Amino acid sequence: MNLKRREFIRLGGITVAGSMVIPSLITSCKGIPVSDTAAGYMDHFEVTPEQLQKVLSTALERGADYADLYFEHTVSNATSLQDKKVNSAYSDITFGVGIRVLKGDQTGFAYAENTSMDSMLRAARTAASIAESNSSWTAPAFLELMPRTLYNVGSSWEDVVIKDKIPFITSLNDKIFAGDKRVTKVNISLSDSTSYILFCNSEGIVSWDYRPLTYMMARTVMEENGRIENAMVSESFRKGFEFLSDDLVERLAGDAISKTSRLFLADKPKAGEMEVVMAAGSSGILLHEAMGHSFEADFNRKNTSIFSDKMGKKIAEDFVTVVDDGTLPGDRGALNIDDEGVATEKTVLVGNGVLTSYIHDRISAKFYNVKPTGNGRRQDFRNVPIPRMRSTYMENGPHKHDEIIASVRKGIYVEDFSNGQVNIGPGDFTFFVKFGYVIENGKLTKPIKDINIIGNGPQALADITMVADNMKIDYGTWTCGKDGQGVPVSMGLPTVKIKKLTVGGVNA
Amino acid sequence: MTTSEKYEIADLVIKHALKCGADEVAVAISDSASSQIEIREQKIDKLQESISNGLSLTLYVQKKYSSHSTNHLKKADLLKFVEGAVAATKYLSEDEFRYLPEADRYYKGGGEDLQTMDNSIAGLDPKQKIELARQAENEIFGSDDRIISITSSYFDSVSSDVFVTSNGFKGESDGSFAGLSASVSVKGATGRPQDYWGEYAIYFNDLIKSGIGKKALERTLKKLDPKKIASGKYPMIVDNLVMGNLLGPFISALYGSSMYQKNSFLTGKADTKVASEKLNITDDPLRPKGFGSRHFDAEGINAEQRAIIENGVLKNYFIGTYYGRKLKLPPTTIGPSNLVFKTGDKDQAGLLQSVKKGVFVTGFNGGNCNGATGDFSYGIEGFLVENGNLIHPVSEMNISGNMNTFWNTLAEVGNDPYRFGSFLTPTMLFDNMDFSGL
Numbered sequence: 001m002n003l004k005r006r007e008f009i010r011l012g013g014i015t016v017a018g019s020m021v022i023p024s025l026i027t028s029c030k031g032i033p034v035s036d037t038a039a040g041y042m043d044h045f046e047v048t049p050e051q052l053q054k055v056l057s058t059a060l061e062r063g064a065d066y067a068d069l070y071f072e073h074t075v076s077n078a079t080s081l082q083d084k085k086v087n088s089a090y091s092d093i094t095f096g097v098g099i100r101v102l103k104g105d106q107t108g109f110a111y112a113e114n115t116s117m118d119s120m121l122r123a124a125r126t127a128a129s130i131a132e133s134n135s136s137w138t139a140p141a142f143l144e145l146m147p148r149t150l151y152n153v154g155s156s157w158e159d160v161v162i163k164d165k166i167p168f169i170t171s172l173n174d175k176i177f178a179g180d181k182r183v184t185k186v187n188i189s190l191s192d193s194t195s196y197i198l199f200c201n202s203e204g205i206v207s208w209d210y211r212p213l214t215y216m217m218a219r220t221v222m223e224e225n226g227r228i229e230n231a232m233v234s235e236s237f238r239k240g241f242e243f244l245s246d247d248l249v250e251r252l253a254g255d256a257i258s259k260t261s262r263l264f265l266a267d268k269p270k271a272g273e274m275e276v277v278m279a280a281g282s283s284g285i286l287l288h289e290a291m292g293h294s295f296e297a298d299f300n301r302k303n304t305s306i307f308s309d310k311m312g313k314k315i316a317e318d319f320v321t322v323v324d325d326g327t328l329p330g331d332r333g334a335l336n337i338d339d340e341g342v343a344t345e346k347t348v349l350v351g352n353g354v355l356t357s358y359i360h361d362r363i364s365a366k367f368y369n370v371k372p373t374g375n376g377r378r379q380d381f382r383n384v385p386i387p388r389m390r391s392t393y394m395e396n397g398p399h400k401h402d403e404i405i406a407s408v409r410k411g412i413y414v415e416d417f418s419n420g421q422v423n424i425g426p427g428d429f430t431f432f433v434k435f436g437y438v439i440e441n442g443k444l445t446k447p448i449k450d451i452n453i454i455g456n457g458p459q460a461l462a463d464i465t466m467v468a469d470n471m472k473i474d475y476g477t478w479t480c481g482k483d484g485q486g487v488p489v490s491m492g493l494p495t496v497k498i499k500k501l502t503v504g505g506v507n508a
Numbered sequence: 509m510t511t512s513e514k515y516e517i518a519d520l521v522i523k524h525a526l527k528c529g530a531d532e533v534a535v536a537i538s539d540s541a542s543s544q545i546e547i548r549e550q551k552i553d554k555l556q557e558s559i560s561n562g563l564s565l566t567l568y569v570q571k572k573y574s575s576h577s578t579n580h581l582k583k584a585d586l587l588k589f590v591e592g593a594v595a596a597t598k599y600l601s602e603d604e605f606r607y608l609p610e611a612d613r614y615y616k617g618g619g620e621d622l623q624t625m626d627n628s629i630a631g632l633d634p635k636q637k638i639e640l641a642r643q644a645e646n647e648i649f650g651s652d653d654r655i656i657s658i659t660s661s662y663f664d665s666v667s668s669d670v671f672v673t674s675n676g677f678k679g680e681s682d683g684s685f686a687g688l689s690a691s692v693s694v695k696g697a698t699g700r701p702q703d704y705w706g707e708y709a710i711y712f713n714d715l716i717k718s719g720i721g722k723k724a725l726e727r728t729l730k731k732l733d734p735k736k737i738a739s740g741k742y743p744m745i746v747d748n749l750v751m752g753n754l755l756g757p758f759i760s761a762l763y764g765s766s767m768y769q770k771n772s773f774l775t776g777k778a779d780t781k782v783a784s785e786k787l788n789i790t791d792d793p794l795r796p797k798g799f800g801s802r803h804f805d806a807e808g809i810n811a812e813q814r815a816i817i818e819n820g821v822l823k824n825y826f827i828g829t830y831y832g833r834k835l836k837l838p839p840t841t842i843g844p845s846n847l848v849f850k851t852g853d854k855d856q857a858g859l860l861q862s863v864k865k866g867v868f869v870t871g872f873n874g875g876n877c878n879g880a881t882g883d884f885s886y887g888i889e890g891f892l893v894e895n896g897n898l899i900h901p902v903s904e905m906n907i908s909g910n911m912n913t914f915w916n917t918l919a920e921v922g923n924d925p926y927r928f929g930s931f932l933t934p935t936m937l938f939d940n941m942d943f944s945g946l
Contacts, residue, residue: 085601085602085603086600086601087572087573087600087601087602087603087606088573088574088575088600088603089573089574089575089596089597089600090574090575090576090577091574091576091577091592091593091596092576092577092578093577093578093579093580093589094578094579095578095579095580096579105553106551106552106553106554106555107553107554107555107556108554108555108556109554109555109556109557110556110557110558111558111560113559113560113561113579113580113581114580114582126557127555129555130552130555161596161599162596162599162600163599166599184770185769185770187769219769221769221770221771221880223770228770228880228881229880229881230770230771230878230880268883268885268908271739271906271908271942271943271944272739272944272945272946273945273946289874302548302656302657302659302693303656303657303693303700304656304657304693304700304702305700306699306700308700382558382560384554384556418876419874419876420874421873421874421887422873423702423873423889424700424702425693425699425700425701425702426698426699426700426701426702426731426734426889426903427699428699428873428887428889428903428904429873429874430873430874430875430887430906431874432874432875432876432885449878449883450876450878450881450883450884450885451885451906451908452874452875452876452885452886452887452906452908453906454873454874454887454904454905454906455904456699456904502736502904502905502906502944502945503906503944504875504885504886504906504907504908504944505885505906505908505942505944506908506942507739507740507741507942507943507944
């Protein structure tokens with residue numbers, strides 16, 4: 001049981017708690033629609049403002065400084081195809097309220113899986129015990145913060161029955177089989193979830209959010225002369241049923257064919273240190289692992305990050321600007337409010353090469369005396385919020401893609417990834433390359449696959465010598481893990497050159 | 509919830525699903541209680557208590573299959589949930605292989621107590637737990653000026669489950685564990701190395717409660733100022749604490765589902781040599797106090813001891829009911845319980861002693877394995893070893909290889925099985941691993 005803190009990110013479907021499908025038939029516990037007001041959400045969870053204040057006041061009865069309540073009701077569905085048939089489905093309901101109490105940077109936490117006063121008060125008393133005195137708290141009047149809407153749901157997943165989803169799944173399967181005669185197996189999963197969130201705290205803030213999240217994923221197997229290759233493709237968004245379209249199916253089928261068939265030509269490269277060019281798009285994994293996690297302020301507050309003493313310092317070339325953005329409409333990493341009721345924003349982490357902001361939750365923002373950045377996130381009501389990324393990307397730079405490739409005498413070009421990880425203290429980060437090319441004398445030559453790349457965060461950031469003008473957000477199903485909690489994220493990058501990383505492979 | 513309350517809900521759900529049109533049903537209900545205390549700078553940093561319930565439901569309706577889960581167990585909502593689930597299942601395609609296991613394969617009860625549950629954990633005084641975590645930090649607090657941060661923690665958990673099927677299975681299982689750990693960061697010339705030490709046990713009285721902070725600090729200080737070494741082929745010794753990372757893909761390849769999905773490099777290798785003859789693995793579900801011990805698996809199938817690898821020869825796969833039917837292979841069990849290794853004579857120091865120049869791997873950093881081909885590549889950290897001595901820490905390096913050939917390079921197995929999990933991996937020595945570094 002290795003409980004060592006580990007950071008990683010990987011394609012969803014594996015990490016998404018169960019993935020399944022069903023019931024559009026299964027809807028809210030009261031029969032929706034929920035009206036888009038605080039009162040509507042309170043009705044949904046069967047609580048009143050007076051009850052919320054009673055629970056908050058119980059949470060503060062031992063003298064803590066702050067308490068918040070996070071109500072969640074999530075309905076998830078997954079529908080899967082195997083052997084050319086949509087023949088399994090899964091659904092899940094998650095319902096409860098997390099109660100958190102803060103005394104300085106100390107946290108007390110407990111939760112209840114129903115919203116009866118008995119259960120909520122019991123959880124509040126447990127969380128309250130982080131503080132050890134007596135005090136009384138006067139409830140401020142609730143101030144309702146109406147969220148923006150970044151999700152723009154056309155038709156809600158709860159109004160869609162399973163039989164309306166099936167044709168898109170079978171169509172994707174047929175198109176992949178039709179695309180290449182070497183295809184021997186296709187597995188497809190379509191997942192959708194809808195979360196109702198109600199948040200309130202002892203400062204009197206009440207907010208709420210309606211969060212859709214969906215992905216479609218296909219794993220394609222091809223066989224040729226006894227050799228087997230497989231590749232995974234997916235797209236994920238915060239969208240409603242309009243996510244499914246003929247265009248989506250065409251795009252995924254085309255990607256599935258090209259990403260699987262090109263692997264027959266690929267091999268492992270030679271091992272060692274070399275120049276690495278990161279393709280535009282999912283290469284954003286570089287930012288997520290090499291710097292993003294290390295900028296999370298909980299690590300810096302505890303002085304355990306390699307970037308702990310670098311605030312305000314020049315850590316990269318002038319043309320390097322890295323942001324973490326919670327406001328991209330419909331994006332997998334977008335949130336109207338974070339899980340501490342704070343409106344999200346576009347946060348500049350590195351501006352023209354200078355470290356300008358960490359990634360904050362309430363605790364760390366208070367510690368550093370800055371405004372929270374809307375990065376306090378949690379996997380669900382059973383977990384405490386901690387600083388997490390949303391959509392992390394690099395802004396465009398002054399170079400051209402072709403110019404970058406042409407500048408490399410001996411190196412590799414990488415464009416498809418499955419997972420990555422970082423050790424915060426030493427700053428060593430890795431990402432696993434599913435596909436790329438060797439670069440020889442300014443030209444892409446032999447295809448490569450299945451190798452790990454390792455580097456050191458501050459060094460790699462300083463070693464970014466060229467940045468192109470073709471920034472692309474990747475729409476893959478990325479799930480970021482930290483302290484055992486998974487949250488959806490996205491990432492992006494223009495084509496970038498790094499002077500030196502260590503590439504796995506063979507030794508002559 | 510009491511066990512009889514769980515059975516009552518399970519019966520209610522099964523009856524209702526059958527009434528709504530299901531042909532067969534399986535229901536699992538679990539509840540758990542856990543607590544966690546973290547200490548930092550001699551203060552409680554986090555105190556967390558969790559009590560949760562969950563129900564999972566598997567439905568077979570007109571040869572159609574679906575599964576569902578919920579933690580919302582209010583009776584009226586639960587019945588509505590079941591109705592919706594049965595109705596939605598009818599829209600799926602038929603799958604002739606989806607039906608419950610044959611009832612004669614189920615566990616029939618009457619097995620020995622496997623000692624997986626310490627009932628005293630639920631009644632422990634929170635003050636005692638806080639004191640244990642404090643003590644782990646106090647062992648080293650202020651003892652070395654290179655220390656940047658120490659987080660120590662105590663955690664425990666108890667859970668109990670019932671599983672009922674409409675064709676006659678009824679069984680219950682339970683489990684507990686307690687753990688105490690410390691993680692330490694220190695300041696070095698080039699980075700802030702971190703490491704940790706943790707002790708875990710099913711019974712609170714078996715938990716080793718002292719020396720944890722000291723061991724964590726000692727492990728961390730050893731990692732100060734690592735260097736890369738030149739790329740090349742070196743012998744590799746893998747610490748028993750992390751050997752499970754390399755074993756994982758090999759075990760995944762033994763699953764019926766992996767073979768059926770063409771995602772197993774071990775497909776069709778039954779009774780052939782897939783590893784060095786030093787590799788002997790037994791799946792042993794009935795070990796007392798084993799972290800993976802059980803009388804029946806997730807499908808209710810009676811647990812039996814099985815040879816998995818014998819002198820390097822593949823003897824058994826993990827075949828569950830559904831993929832067994834599809835692959836036309838006799839079912840075994842849906843997944844491993846405790847994996848027990850035949851150990852060698854030498855301890856870790858003895859294995860290191862036998863290496864002239866090699867790398868002692870003590871941690872992995874990312875990487876992956878392609879299940880279909882067995883190609884793997886992982887980031888590593890550890891130590892350069894020369895003639896049994898640890899010369900300096902190494903980091904920021906990768907290893908790469910293929911699982912099919914890799915296991916044939918297993919040269920020696922240590923006598924030190926991992927104590928804290930269901931894969932009881934000893935330290936292992938491999939010849940000739942491809943390392944990439946300078």
